[in-house]
Amino acid sequence: MLLQTNTKKIQSKLADYCRTGELTLTTEVNQKHVHHYRRLVYNIIDDMLQSAFPIFYEFVDTKLWDEIVNTFFSTHACQTPHVWKVPGEFYQYACDNNLKEKYNLPFLEDLLLFEWIELDIHTMKDEEFPAYKAKGNWSDDILVVNPEYRILSVKYPVHTTAPSTIDVNNPGQYFILIYREPKKGSVQFLDISILFALTIEKIEEEKTITEITDELQTVFSFQDKAFAQEQIINFCKDLQQKDFVLGFKK
Amino acid sequence: MTQVKKMKSIQGKTGIGFRKDFAEEFLNENILQPNFIEVAPENWIDMGGYWKRIFDKVTEQYPLTCHGLSLSIGSPDELDWDFLKKLKVFLKQYKVKIYSEHLSYAKCDNAHLYDLLPIPFRDDAVNHIIERIKTVQDFLEQKIAIENVSYYTAVAAEMDEPTFISNIVNGADCNLLLDVNNVYVNAFNHKYDAKEFIKKLPLDKVAYIHMAGHLQVEEDLIIDTHGKNIIDPVFDLFDYTTRLIKPVPVLLERDFNFPEFNELQGELNRLQKICNNVWTPQHAATN
Numbered sequence: 001m002l003l004q005t006n007t008k009k010i011q012s013k014l015a016d017y018c019r020t021g022e023l024t025l026t027t028e029v030n031q032k033h034v035h036h037y038r039r040l041v042y043n044i045i046d047d048m049l050q051s052a053f054p055i056f057y058e059f060v061d062t063k064l065w066d067e068i069v070n071t072f073f074s075t076h077a078c079q080t081p082h083v084w085k086v087p088g089e090f091y092q093y094a095c096d097n098n099l100k101e102k103y104n105l106p107f108l109e110d111l112l113l114f115e116w117i118e119l120d121i122h123t124m125k126d127e128e129f130p131a132y133k134a135k136g137n138w139s140d141d142i143l144v145v146n147p148e149y150r151i152l153s154v155k156y157p158v159h160t161t162a163p164s165t166i167d168v169n170n171p172g173q174y175f176i177l178i179y180r181e182p183k184k185g186s187v188q189f190l191d192i193s194i195l196f197a198l199t200i201e202k203i204e205e206e207k208t209i210t211e212i213t214d215e216l217q218t219v220f221s222f223q224d225k226a227f228a229q230e231q232i233i234n235f236c237k238d239l240q241q242k243d244f245v246l247g248f249k250k
Numbered sequence: 251m252t253q254v255k256k257m258k259s260i261q262g263k264t265g266i267g268f269r270k271d272f273a274e275e276f277l278n279e280n281i282l283q284p285n286f287i288e289v290a291p292e293n294w295i296d297m298g299g300y301w302k303r304i305f306d307k308v309t310e311q312y313p314l315t316c317h318g319l320s321l322s323i324g325s326p327d328e329l330d331w332d333f334l335k336k337l338k339v340f341l342k343q344y345k346v347k348i349y350s351e352h353l354s355y356a357k358c359d360n361a362h363l364y365d366l367l368p369i370p371f372r373d374d375a376v377n378h379i380i381e382r383i384k385t386v387q388d389f390l391e392q393k394i395a396i397e398n399v400s401y402y403t404a405v406a407a408e409m410d411e412p413t414f415i416s417n418i419v420n421g422a423d424c425n426l427l428l429d430v431n432n433v434y435v436n437a438f439n440h441k442y443d444a445k446e447f448i449k450k451l452p453l454d455k456v457a458y459i460h461m462a463g464h465l466q467v468e469e470d471l472i473i474d475t476h477g478k479n480i481i482d483p484v485f486d487l488f489d490y491t492t493r494l495i496k497p498v499p500v501l502l503e504r505d506f507n508f509p510e511f512n513e514l515q516g517e518l519n520r521l522q523k524i525c526n527n528v529w530t531p532q533h534a535a536t537n
């Protein structure tokens with residue numbers, strides 16, 4: 001490397017100052033003006049996270065928000081060259097460092113995940129849409145779904161309930177279908193039951209609804225299997241209206 | 251009409267930084283009429299869905315130049331090859347002839363900072379950066395343009411700024427993106443003469459110009475915000491600069507605090523008028 005250790009060290013100290021706010025450079029920089037670098041760099045991260053996590057930002061008090069963002073930025077080395085992907089690293093950081101316990105916010109990971117995935121689905125690279133036909137047999141044909149989606153499994157209803165009213169003592173199991181509507185590219189999310197979450201999983205395995213109902217029979221022990229199958233078909237028909245189920249495999 | 255626009259040369263023409271903030275309005279109205287647009291590739295690489303469609307639509311209509319943010323050419327860190335590979339694909343896909351980056355660093359100790367930090371003006375940094383620019387140019391199979399950045403403190407400098415810039419641009423045989431507003435900002439902040447500074451640069455290497463507004467935040471400090479209109483002294487400095495160089499594309503940078511489109515178009519018109527005045531063939535013939 002052509003860069004000498006001393007120069008490298010100075011660059012490192014300036015970068016470190018921008019991340020932590022702790023200045024260790026003295027005569028190397030203008031002491032009166034160098035603080036603008038810390039301010040400008042920090043604001044970029046702060047603004048990005050505020051816009052990515054509006055619900056969480058609204059919920060926490062400013063002091064706690066600042067503490068979390070500051071600790072994140074000073075201790076986590078951001079890896080992505082795309083600043084708009086930093087919120088994904090922030091979510092991962094919150095999980096890795098168990099912030100939900102540290103700040104006694106049991107729903108924190110669920111909320112950050114929900115907010116991040118909404119953004120991620122909106123911007124994710126275009127997936128190739130599989131070929132499908134518009135008409136078919138709902139029971140015995142394989143359904144084709146929009147490939148631009150995620151199903152989240154969360155313990156708290158962060159998608160339906162404001163954080164301040166979530167009952168933290170009553171975790172449950174919730175499934176959220178988040179997908180990108182193909183015509184306009186807007187993000188839709190739906191609260192779905194475990195039955196329907198499993199249905200989508202099995203559609204992806206190229207199973208027909210008749211086969212899916214048979215398999216789910218072993219899990220849910222339906223009293224009335226025909227009725228259960230009808231429910232699943234109705235759910236899929238509704239998802240077709242909502243541009244998630246595209247049609248039937250050719 | 252859109253096809254004609256794409257084929258035209260952008261030398262001596264004015265363009266604007268394309269922003270998501272005004273994308274829809276831009277596509278739906280005909281008020282803002284740049285000759286080309288510029289984007290940061292980092293904001294569009296790997297992007298799909300709604301924004302990808304907007305991007306494809308706008309790049310069908312306008313020639314595109316790219317101005318990077320994350321290459322971090324002045325960084326002590328290794329170059330990011332994964333990023334460079336994606337960048338190369340992107341530049342080829344959108345037929346980008348002008349790709350520029352800042353003469354600064356935005357990543358250090360394996361952490362991105364997403365802003366432009368000033369490099370120590372030193373010989374070892376010069377040599378280090380020359381090698382990196384050469385590597386990038388070889389890999390991308392095209393010359394890149396390096397931009398003089400605004401800075402708010404010199405950092406352990408051992409040479410002056412024009413020497414630093416000139417040594418790098420000449421040593422790497424790359425192009426220079428001359429940001430005229432940054433010269434003005436730095437001349438104010440570091441108390442030098444802007445015109446004298448420009449004269450010391452390798453002006454034969456200027457391939458692109460940036461113009462922008464700024465904000466004075468302290469009695470002795472201006473920040474390069476791109477959030478205000480260009481001020482008259484910067485227009486004057488631009489006029490001065492155009493007389494020293496060959497025709498190049500001129501880009502208006504506006505990143506936030508957007509005025510009405512007709513106001514932005516007014517700035518483009520004023521820039522274009524200066525370009526036409528100095529760079530038209532008649533003028534060159536009488537010079």
Ligand SMILES: [Fe+2]
Nearest residue numbers: 397429460503
């Ligand atoms: Fe610039």
